[in-house]
Amino acid sequence: MNKTDRLLAIVLELERKKVVRAEDLATLFETSVRTIYRDIQALSEAGVPIIGAPGTGYSLMEGYFLPPISFTVQEAVSLLIGTDFIEQQFDDDYRVRAQAARSKIETLLPESVRNEAARIRQSMRLLISDKQVMPSKEKKYLEKIRRALLNGRKISFHYAKKLPDFEGNRYSVRTVAPYGLVLVQGSWMLVARCDLRQDIRHFRLSRMTELIDLEERFELPVYFNLRDYTPPDDRHLQVRLRFNPDISDRVKESNYQYIEAMEEHQDGLHVVLRVRQLEELLQWVLGWGAAVSVLEPESFRNQIREEVEKMLKRY
Structure with missing residues (x-):
């Protein structure tokens, strides 16, 4: 990063974080603290x-706004693909907002950048498989959970879970404080503190039914940060195929x-998997037929x- 880009990045960082130490800026931009002092000057x-x-750091005077920033073609393409x-x-709700944001971004771009970005986007396409298309119920739940999370309100729902030695799914009623939403391989997961388990649990939106908003409020713990959160790995069963x-x-x-x-x-591809319950692998392994052992x-x-x-008896 050259000096001009670094100076702009420093101002953006000050706008974003309000107060930043020289040491943190030096680490972020991989330079010395002395260089940061010269940049600030x-x-x-x-x-x-x-x-x-x-002892505190640097901040921008209240009321200061950075003049409009121009985007490079690569930056514009990144933003537009993000809206897709x-x-x-x-x-x-966010689908409509994404469409509006895309229109605004395209309007703000200089014609030369807009045309080049359009040309590049025509050579790329973001596709999702049919399995990843979100049912309308999940979209509705996603919006309700997102609003409950932002408003600091608990939610309640029926949750289906496959248990070992149990035919079909068992349903339980859960009341939770939603901490965050995570998109995992095309499926939305809710990270929440469950009143029943008195601990953080993960819930697939696809397994929820009868979701309702509650009047009961909660406060997100100061120690919890979704970006830093790492769930405990309790997959203790190893399977070799x-x-x-x-x-x-x-x-x-x-x-x-x-x-x-x-x-x-020489005899094929050996694969090691780790799961919580062997039942989690059953359908996937059977799907490969005689090609897997x-x-x-x-x-x-x-x-x-x-x-x-059991399958043979059916046929």
Whole structure:
């Protein structure tokens, strides 16, 4: 990053964070603290009203606004593709807002940049599979949860969960304080503190029914930050599979969420997976038919065999 770009980036960072230490700016822009001191001095001499407080950091004088910023073609394309993604993956409210934002961005761009960005976007396309198309119920729930989260209100819903040694799904009523929404492989997950479990739990929107807003309020804990949050990994069961060589590429391209390691062998592709319950893998493994073999554990081999025998009886 050259000096001009760094000076602009420093002002943007001050606008975003209000107060920033020189040490943090030096780390962010991979330069020395002495260089940051010189940059701050250069910005002050250029008329940018920067206030420095010893031991606290730098901030912009209240009321200062950066003049309109121009976008490069690459930056414009990034923003426009971002609006495409939001339009496809978020609720109807954000779909409309994404369309409006796209129109505004295109209007603000100089004609040469707008034309070049349009040309590049014509060579790219953001597609989602049919499996990733969000049902209307989930879109509705996504919007309701998002509003409850922003308003600090709890929600209640019926939740379906597949349990071992249990036919079908078992439903439970949950009251939760929504902490955040996460898009995982095309599926929306709610991170929330569950009143029933008295701890943070994760809920798929696709498994929710009868979701309602509650009047009861909550406050997000000061220690919780969704960006820094790492859920505990309780996948303690390891499964090893062997796939026929002729489908190894398809297995690699599947990007299956439970795959932990893959290794090519003479007899085929060996895949290691980790799960909480063996039932989570059952349908996926059966979907590969005779092209896959369970190496371990033996209990899962038996489970696959029993399921195949049930299928044979049907036919």
